[in-house]
Amino acid sequence: MMPLVVEAYGVGKTFGSGSERTEALRGIDLQISTGDFVSLIGPSGCGKSTLLRLIGDLASPSEGALKVNGKSPGQARLDRDYGIVFQNATLLDWRTVQKNVELPLEIMDFPGTERPARARDMLDLVQLGAFAEHFPWQLSGGMQQRVAIARALAFRPSLLLMDEPFGALDEMTRELMQQEVLRLWEETDISVVFVTHSIPEAVFLSTRVVVMSPRPGRISHEIAVDLPRRRDDDTREQGRYFELITEVREALRRGEGNTT
Amino acid sequence: MGTGTNRRVARTGISMLGVIVAFAILWEGYKLIWTALGWESPVRPDNRTMPHTWDIVLTLFQPAQRNGPPLILVEARAALLTLREAFVGFVFGGAFGFGLGVLFVRSRTSERAFMPYAVASQTVPILAIAPMVVVWGGRLDVPQWLTVSIIAAYLTFFPVAINTLRGLRSPQATALELMKSYASSPRETLWKLQVPAAMPYIFTALKVSAAASVIGAIVGELPAGFRGGLGRDLLQFSQQFTAAPEKLFAAVLIAGLAGMAFVGLVTLAEHRWVAAGRRQPTEWRAETGR
Numbered sequence: 001m002m003p004l005v006v007e008a009y010g011v012g013k014t015f016g017s018g019s020e021r022t023e024a025l026r027g028i029d030l031q032i033s034t035g036d037f038v039s040l041i042g043p044s045g046c047g048k049s050t051l052l053r054l055i056g057d058l059a060s061p062s063e064g065a066l067k068v069n070g071k072s073p074g075q076a077r078l079d080r081d082y083g084i085v086f087q088n089a090t091l092l093d094w095r096t097v098q099k100n101v102e103l104p105l106e107i108m109d110f111p112g113t114e115r116p117a118r119a120r121d122m123l124d125l126v127q128l129g130a131f132a133e134h135f136p137w138q139l140s141g142g143m144q145q146r147v148a149i150a151r152a153l154a155f156r157p158s159l160l161l162m163d164e165p166f167g168a169l170d171e172m173t174r175e176l177m178q179q180e181v182l183r184l185w186e187e188t189d190i191s192v193v194f195v196t197h198s199i200p201e202a203v204f205l206s207t208r209v210v211v212m213s214p215r216p217g218r219i220s221h222e223i224a225v226d227l228p229r230r231r232d233d234d235t236r237e238q239g240r241y242f243e244l245i246t247e248v249r250e251a252l253r254r255g256e257g258n259t260t
Numbered sequence: 261m262g263t264g265t266n267r268r269v270a271r272t273g274i275s276m277l278g279v280i281v282a283f284a285i286l287w288e289g290y291k292l293i294w295t296a297l298g299w300e301s302p303v304r305p306d307n308r309t310m311p312h313t314w315d316i317v318l319t320l321f322q323p324a325q326r327n328g329p330p331l332i333l334v335e336a337r338a339a340l341l342t343l344r345e346a347f348v349g350f351v352f353g354g355a356f357g358f359g360l361g362v363l364f365v366r367s368r369t370s371e372r373a374f375m376p377y378a379v380a381s382q383t384v385p386i387l388a389i390a391p392m393v394v395v396w397g398g399r400l401d402v403p404q405w406l407t408v409s410i411i412a413a414y415l416t417f418f419p420v421a422i423n424t425l426r427g428l429r430s431p432q433a434t435a436l437e438l439m440k441s442y443a444s445s446p447r448e449t450l451w452k453l454q455v456p457a458a459m460p461y462i463f464t465a466l467k468v469s470a471a472a473s474v475i476g477a478i479v480g481e482l483p484a485g486f487r488g489g490l491g492r493d494l495l496q497f498s499q500q501f502t503a504a505p506e507k508l509f510a511a512v513l514i515a516g517l518a519g520m521a522f523v524g525l526v527t528l529a530e531h532r533w534v535a536a537g538r539r540q541p542t543e544w545r546a547e548t549g550r
Contacts, residue, residue: 107448
């Protein structure tokens with residue numbers, strides 16, 4: 001049994017109080033092993049982003065027990081255990097691409113001599129080495145998102161949290177980015193929690209798809225993706241890939257049905 | 261600063277000159293037409309009320325006093341003195357305003373407590389504040405020019421405080437969460453995210469403040485009884501207006517140029533420190549949009 005990066009037992013999250021009270025998550029039980037690539041998928045309002053934010057200690061659970069790398073999420077955040085990528089790249093536009101990737105290294109007090117080399121390595125990894133001195137606004141949306149990924153990985157976290165990172169990209173760019181993320185995942189043995197709306201994306205990327213349903217947000221199904229770990233464009237044409245897509249789609253539909 | 265900046269400065273200079281020439285033509289054209297038609301409103305076109313543009317320029321090169329240096333030299337020297345007071349006030353006021361902005365963004369309580377007074381301070385006319393500062397400054401043996409600077413600072417800090425606050429709040433929620441995910445200290449978040457994000461806002465305020473500090477210095481010179489600055493001369497020339505109107509216009513011209521030079525310097529600093537494409541405080545560009 002691989003050690004667990006994320007353990008959630010009966011995690012719930014409630015926003016507001018009184019008539020404004022909304023239950024975003026209820027009774028979440030989830031275990032993610034080291035090296036897993038887990039997608040959280042579900043309709044809007046199913047709490048998938050909230051769950052990601054709880055793991056990242058950007059919000060706190062209202063109930064239940066949540067551990068990241070065996071610690072409280074807060075401690076894991078202070079230990080810089082995870083990197084995060086949002087839907088918009090959130091690059092600082094007064095910094096060059098290189099300096100954007102160096103940002104977490106500066107904050108985490110990496111030695112000044114080490115930072116440029118490390119940032120450059122990361123940029124090479126996302127194939128943007130030639131754009132180190134460009135400014136964010138000179139890059140396309142896909143390239144900006146690659147910079148954001150390089151930045152999230154620069155300090156070698158053991159966990160990568162991605163919140164609909166390709167939601168704003170066109171289909172072609174999106175597929176390229178998916179390949180890219182898989183390649184990074186293979187090369188770095190990092191664990192990934194990936195929030196998405198897209199069924200094909202979830203199936204193509206993940207070792208496990210966690211299907212969520214709304215009101216209140218909860219996990220309705222978990223589907224193990226038994227495709228070979230190495231995936232490429234051919235994967236997208238395999239019968240098993242389509243079966244899994246159908247499976248996830250049906251799980252989603254069934255989740256929608258049983259509203260409490 | 262590269263040749264790009266030089267070219268930009270040259271282009272700005274040429275456009276400014278064009279405006280001055282156009283204004284002079286309008287001025288003289290007004291005089292010509294109104295005189296020919298015998299109109300007297302809104303402004304009488306005679307040389308007492310509207311001296312000829314060339315007379316204004318000529319006055320600049322005539323001695324201000326019998327056998328003294330030409331007016332332009334006297335006023336240039338006065339402008340430099342006033343600019344020095346304005347600059348010191350601008351630096352103090354700017355620093356104080358920035359500090360207030362930082363304080364307000366750190367603590368909502370302090371914003372709620374002090375902001376109303378900061379606003380109120382700007383509704384009190386500077387003409388009422390200036391004499392008090394002069395009297396207190398006199399009691400404390402503060403040099404006269406510094407008293408004037410304090411009055412200039414009074415006009416400077418508010419726009420900087422307001423815009424600093426706005427700028428510090430401009431980063432998107434995700435940018436702040438990103439910093440949180442790095443376990444960044446509030447200080448690092450301030451210096452690495454919020455302050456750089458606020459720079460376009462701050463520079464916009466600094467340009468307003470640069471002009472305001474010159475006004476503050478000119479007005480401050482009057483109750484302070486400060487001699488040798490623009491304020492005293494403007495007052496004196498306005499009293500002599502009926503006898504020699506072109507002198508007042510000439511002095512106003514110099515005061516205007518002094519203010520523009522100051523704002524120009526701030527703009528140069530802005531070009532130096534804020535990257536192209538970020539100079540206007542636009543909303544944070546959403547990189548990928550949605």
